[in-house]
Amino acid sequence: MDTKTIKSESAAITAIIAGHNNNSTDLMDILIDVQERFRFISEEAVGIIAKAISSSISEVEQTLSFYHFLSRTPTGKYTVYLNNSAVAEMMGRDEIAQTFEEEAECEFGTVSEDGNIGLFHTSCIGMNDQEPSAIINQRVFTSLSRKGVIELVHAMKNGVEIDDLPGTGVRSNIIRPGPILTMEAQPAEILKKTVSRKPEDVIAEVRAANLRGRGGAGFLTAMKWQLCRAVKAERRYIFCNADEGEPGTFKDRVILTERPELLFAGMVIAGYAIGAAEGILYLRYEYKYMAEHLEDVLRQMREDGLLGKSAVAKQDFDFDIRIQFGGGSYVCGEESALLESAEGKRGEPRDRPPFPVEKGYLQQPTVVNNVETLCAVAKIMLKGSNWYRALGTVESTGTKLLSISGDCERPGVYEVEWGFNVNDILRMVGAEDVQAVQVSGPSGTCIASSEFNRRLAYEDLSTGGSMIVIGNQRDLLKDIVLNFTDFFISESCGSCVPCRAMTIQYKKKLEKILRGNGVAADIDQMLSWEKVMLVNRCGLGQTAANPILSTIRNFRELYNSRLRKHTDFVSEFDLSAAVRESCKITNRIPGPGGG
Amino acid sequence: MNKPLIATTSLAGCFGCHMSIMDLDDRILQLIELIEFNKSPINDIKTLSKECDIGIIEGGCANSDNIRLLKEFRKNCRVLIAVGECAIMGGLPAMRNNSASISECLQEAYIDCVSVQANDEGLIPNDEELPMLLDQVYPCHEIVKIDYFIPGCAPRADLIWDVLTALISGKKMELSYECFKFD
Ligand SMILES: Cc1cc2nc3c(=O)[nH]c(=O)nc-3n(C[C@H](O)[C@H](O)[C@H](O)COP(=O)(O)O)c2cc1C
Ligand code: SF4
Numbered sequence: 001m002d003t004k005t006i007k008s009e010s011a012a013i014t015a016i017i018a019g020h021n022n023n024s025t026d027l028m029d030i031l032i033d034v035q036e037r038f039r040f041i042s043e044e045a046v047g048i049i050a051k052a053i054s055s056s057i058s059e060v061e062q063t064l065s066f067y068h069f070l071s072r073t074p075t076g077k078y079t080v081y082l083n084n085s086a087v088a089e090m091m092g093r094d095e096i097a098q099t100f101e102e103e104a105e106c107e108f109g110t111v112s113e114d115g116n117i118g119l120f121h122t123s124c125i126g127m128n129d130q131e132p133s134a135i136i137n138q139r140v141f142t143s144l145s146r147k148g149v150i151e152l153v154h155a156m157k158n159g160v161e162i163d164d165l166p167g168t169g170v171r172s173n174i175i176r177p178g179p180i181l182t183m184e185a186q187p188a189e190i191l192k193k194t195v196s197r198k199p200e201d202v203i204a205e206v207r208a209a210n211l212r213g214r215g216g217a218g219f220l221t222a223m224k225w226q227l228c229r230a231v232k233a234e235r236r237y238i239f240c241n242a243d244e245g246e247p248g249t250f251k252d253r254v255i256l257t258e259r260p261e262l263l264f265a266g267m268v269i270a271g272y273a274i275g276a277a278e279g280i281l282y283l284r285y286e287y288k289y290m291a292e293h294l295e296d297v298l299r300q301m302r303e304d305g306l307l308g309k310s311a312v313a314k315q316d317f318d319f320d321i322r323i324q325f326g327g328g329s330y331v332c333g334e335e336s337a338l339l340e341s342a343e344g345k346r347g348e349p350r351d352r353p354p355f356p357v358e359k360g361y362l363q364q365p366t367v368v369n370n371v372e373t374l375c376a377v378a379k380i381m382l383k384g385s386n387w388y389r390a391l392g393t394v395e396s397t398g399t400k401l402l403s404i405s406g407d408c409e410r411p412g413v414y415e416v417e418w419g420f421n422v423n424d425i426l427r428m429v430g431a432e433d434v435q436a437v438q439v440s441g442p443s444g445t446c447i448a449s450s451e452f453n454r455r456l457a458y459e460d461l462s463t464g465g466s467m468i469v470i471g472n473q474r475d476l477l478k479d480i481v482l483n484f485t486d487f488f489i490s491e492s493c494g495s496c497v498p499c500r501a502m503t504i505q506y507k508k509k510l511e512k513i514l515r516g517n518g519v520a521a522d523i524d525q526m527l528s529w530e531k532v533m534l535v536n537r538c539g540l541g542q543t544a545a546n547p548i549l550s551t552i553r554n555f556r557e558l559y560n561s562r563l564r565k566h567t568d569f570v571s572e573f574d575l576s577a578a579v580r581e582s583c584k585i586t587n588r589i590p591g592p593g594g595g
Numbered sequence: 596m597n598k599p600l601i602a603t604t605s606l607a608g609c610f611g612c613h614m615s616i617m618d619l620d621d622r623i624l625q626l627i628e629l630i631e632f633n634k635s636p637i638n639d640i641k642t643l644s645k646e647c648d649i650g651i652i653e654g655g656c657a658n659s660d661n662i663r664l665l666k667e668f669r670k671n672c673r674v675l676i677a678v679g680e681c682a683i684m685g686g687l688p689a690m691r692n693n694s695a696s697i698s699e700c701l702q703e704a705y706i707d708c709v710s711v712q713a714n715d716e717g718l719i720p721n722d723e724e725l726p727m728l729l730d731q732v733y734p735c736h737e738i739v740k741i742d743y744f745i746p747g748c749a750p751r752a753d754l755i756w757d758v759l760t761a762l763i764s765g766k767k768m769e770l771s772y773e774c775f776k777f778d
Contacts, residue, residue: 569740573733579659581697582728586721590659 006044012037013045017052024053025362027063027344031070032285032325036138039118040074066346066493067327068122069285076111076118078156080104081135085124085247086483087405087468091131099146103153117156123330123487124247125286128405128468129173129412138288141167170289172254176428178399178415179391180375181258187265190382191306194269195314199229202273206377208385210397215241215333215370216440216464216539221377224367228357229274231365236276239342239361239368240267242283243326243333246441247487248466251401252371254413256283256290259375260297264321266374268311269381271319274367279321282338285328294323330491334538335368337493348493349538372401372465392418396457400465404429406438407471422452422461431469436476436555438468442484443543445550446476476551477558478514484547485510492540498532499541505529506548517570518563523552599648599763602672603635606661607688607732608654611749612679613637616651618752626756629763643671649762650675652741655685656733660726669739674762677741678755680748682734689732697728746774 016033020026030049034041041064050060064070069081082088082097101107104117111118127133130142139162141152151166174181194202207222228236240263244252255263267279281294298321301307311319324342326332332341336350339361360366369377376398380388389397396418402425405411409430416425422437438446440463447454447461454461470480485507492499506529509522526548533545552559564570579590605613613636619626634643650672656662669675680686691700701719705711735741745758754774761768 571738573662573738575659575662575729578729578731578733579727581730582701585698585701586719586727588721588723588727590727 009038010044010048013048014052017049022052022054024055025342025344027053027055027060028325028327028341031060031064031067032327035070039076039079040071043072046072062346063344066348067285067329069328074111074115074118075120077116078136078162079118079120081120081122081125082108083123083125083127083131083133083135084121084483085128085131085487086480087128087248088124088131088133089479089483090406090474093132095146096132096134096144096149099149100153103150104156117153122286122328123491124245126244126250126253126284127170128248128250128403128466130168130171131405135286136165137162139163139165140170140286140289141165142170143168170253170257172257173412174254174258175410175412176414176416178401178417180262180372180379180399180401181255181413181415183259183262185382187261187268187301187306187378188304188312190262190265190378191268191312194272194381195312195317199273199275202269202381203229205385206273206380209376209380209388210385210395211373211376211380211388212396212458213370214372214376214400214464215335215368216246216443218458218462221369221373224357224369225270225274227355228365228367231358233365235278235362235364236274237361237364237366238267238270238274238276238279239335239338239366240279240281240371240374241333241335241338241368242281242287242371243330243338244284244287244371245330245333245491246443246464246466247484248403248405248438248441248468249464250403250405251413251465253287255371255375255401256287256294260294261301262375262378263371264297264301265306266369266376266378267321268306268319269377270367270369270374272314272317274365276367277318277320279319280342280361281321281323282326282332282342283323284326284332288325291323291325298323329493330487331493331538331540334540337538338368339366346493348495349540351537393455393457393459395459400456400463402456402463402465402467404467404469406467406469407431407434407474408469416456418457419455421455422447425456425467426452426469429469431471433472434469435472435474436470436480436551438466438470438480440464441466441468442487442547443539445546446470446480446554447550448554451554476555477510477562481547481551482507482510482514485544488540488544488547492544496536496541498529499536499544502529502532503541503544506545510548512570512572513559513562515572516562516564517572518559519568519570520563521568523559523563527552598629598631600633600645601630601635601649601651601759602633602643602647602668603637603651604653604664604668605636606652606654606665606682606735607657608679608681608686610636610653612653612682615679615747615749615752616755619756620752622752622756626759629760643667645671647672648674649759651678652676652682652735653678654681655688655735656729656738657688658726658728662729662738665735665738674742675739676743676745676758677735678745679750680746683736683744683746685732685734686748689734692731697730700728 020030034045046060050057106112108119132144133142155165203222203225211221212218271279307320309318311317329347331337332347334349337347341347356366392398399415399417402414436446489503494500512518536542632638633647634640650668677683705719706717
């Protein structure tokens with residue numbers, strides 16, 4: 001590169017950083033901007049950034065190296081991230097991947113020789129209802145076919161602008177709308193109703209509705225708010241968790257696309273209730289294609305006086321919302337990792353206590369709520385807790401949005417009252433010949449038909465909303481369980497030894513069994529390691545063995561049928577292969593049996 | 596009744612675990628009242644001459660001779676115990692796994708390393724008598740069935756004593772929390 005280009009590049013990077021006021025907590029935004037502008041983040045860029053935000057090169061590298069979509073090496077003018085979730089594979093991902101490689105003339109994990117096209121794998125991008133799908137420079141291409149990929153790569157080779165590339169975009173696929181997904185009122189009406197009451201009364205209303213968090217853990221929303229409000233602090237924050245990384249979940253994507261006003265109204269309500277000055281929507285990078293639309297909605301709300309100084313015409317209620325993008329990382333959905341990431345750091349979960357309600361974003365009291373939770377809040381403020389409590393069961397009030405995908409006729413989003421059983425749902429989605437249902441994604445549980453009469457409810461089969469239907473034609477262990485195990489291996493943040501190392505041991509055991517070399521003791525060992533997994537710091541590591549453990553419990557026969565009989569030990573060690581290289585270097589011939 | 600026979604060996608280890616056995620101090624005298632040593636560095640008996648009741652393995656498998664010896668122990672010992680980090684996980688020698696190939700290891704050790712002297716021809720030892728290095732350092736349980744594992748680097752003498760006396764007497768052994776917690 002000549003000095004002139006280098007100069008103009010440094011100037012561009014400096015301008016990007018200045019756009020973020022040289023703020024170190026904006027590091028994620030800075031890195032994303034530089035990545036998008038140059039398609040990678042060079043050593044020079046790292047140096048410039050570190051200096052400008054008064055940080056160190058290693059700190060910038062730390063953050064940068066953590067996220068899938070940030071890269072220290074060029075990723076191509078067009079960067080293709082092909083989803084590798086289990087459902088993508090069920091829907092024919094392999095052929096699509098192969099076509100990409102043939103057409104682009106480079107392998108996955110590399111960039112074509114002319115630097116034009118880069119091919120990469122990525123974890124579930126929240127499009128399970130329209131797989132196979134890929135992200136190319138923030139645009140999402142769904143329902144990919146071989147023919148479609150050939151056209152797509154052809155267009156990329158001809159330098160067609162991203163917006164003009166041929167392909168199918170994202171469809172919402174709302175198959176069964178319910179109270180949350182039905183638009184009944186504008187945010188202004190909901191918010192005016194809210195601020196006419198005292199914050200304590202707002203919390204009381206949510207408490208009376210018995211609303212529990214929809215992000216997975218099911219914590220009582222009102223209690224979380226109350227705890228946060230009770231902490232004395234200069235500033236409080238409300239975060240909306242839109243990281244939606246659990247493979248198979250895509251209901252938040254649909255809410256963000258179809259009902260963003262409702263979600264933002266929910267954030268204003270939460271902000272009002274806890275006394276926050278700022279709401280932050282932490283949005284996964286995979287959903288960056290929505291950015292413009294969401295910013296438009298926020299702009300409109302500001303124009304309407306629903307955000308900003310004296311929001312909703314309420315004196316002393318200054319509240320605004322901004323969007324914080326992630327960089328591609330499942331664990332950033334864990335609330336404390338999310339806050340670390342929002343502060344510009346690696347998304348490593350924090351040790352708790354203190355919990356975010358005490359010390360959260362920038363050490364200030366913070367509430368983190370799921371997208372769906374906040375929408376429910378808005379509806380509760382509009383229609384009252386009595387109305388809400390009448391929906392669902394006594395312990396699980398209201399409705400649940402389900403993201404249903406896999407072997408069924410009508411994949412998409414279904415809003416149902418809590419209390420539906422799995423059989424009802426399978427009938428609704430048109431699923432026949434079902435072998436298993438993966439409830440709540442890889443971190444949840446895989447159930448067999450004997451449990452299809454269980455009800456979706458916190459008191460029975462609790463769920464964050466992902467349901468993957470697995471037909472009888474699938475090899476459950478190879479097609480699903482192995483894929484899920486790989487998912488956890490690639491998404492572990494690496495802090496805890498069992499999460500980092502035992503996931504690999506689990507995978508090795510599973511592969512041994514799949515090769516027909518497993519023995520009963522291998523299964524016993526995998527079960528006995530469960531205790532060790534529970535010492536992991538966060539939910540990722542604590543559930544990382546669930547795909548294997550829940551299928552051992554519910555589909556034991558699938559394992560047993562592959563085990564070697566009449567032996568208690570099988571080694572896969574191959575001596576002649578193990579000494580091959582050293583023999584070659586020393587010009588020696590191994591003896592019989594390799595030794 | 597004959598005293599139980601015990602054999603011990605060190606594969607890719609540092610003999611630290613055997614030092615821990617020596618650390619039994621005067622209890623060694625009690626131990627030989629209870630058992631009889633067959634092949635072991637402790638008495639310098641070089642070969643397994645009889646079927647044994649207990650085999651103790653220190654170190655993982657880094658070369659073809661480690662494999663041979665481990666298999667021989669498995670064949671001749673009723674109960675086989677992996678003692679210490681290297682036998683159980685590969686330990687320090689396993690640091691070469693995933694970080695350098697065998698060629699790179701040998702190149703560094705015999706040719707490139709600054710402390711290499713008088714190897715102007717750049718020879719890598721290749722005598723037929725030498726065992727051949729394996730591509731990786733393997734923990735013992737990946738090669739043969741291991742019945743018990745005594746963790747530690749090296750395991751404390753007390754722990755080794757408790758295991759052996761429990762095995763010999765057939766009594767259940769109490770494992771204290773410290774046996775599992777190493778940070
Ligand atoms: C590995 C991991 C990933 C998570 N991902 C998400 C997510 O994508 N969205 C979400 O709302 N909650 C996620 N959670 C749960 C959050 O930590 C947190 O409990 C939730 O956002 C709280 O919101 P709620 O009370 O409204 O449910 C995740 C938890 C773990 C351990
Ligand atoms: S459990 Fe896994 S993801 Fe969670 S903090 Fe530990 S290493 Fe990171």
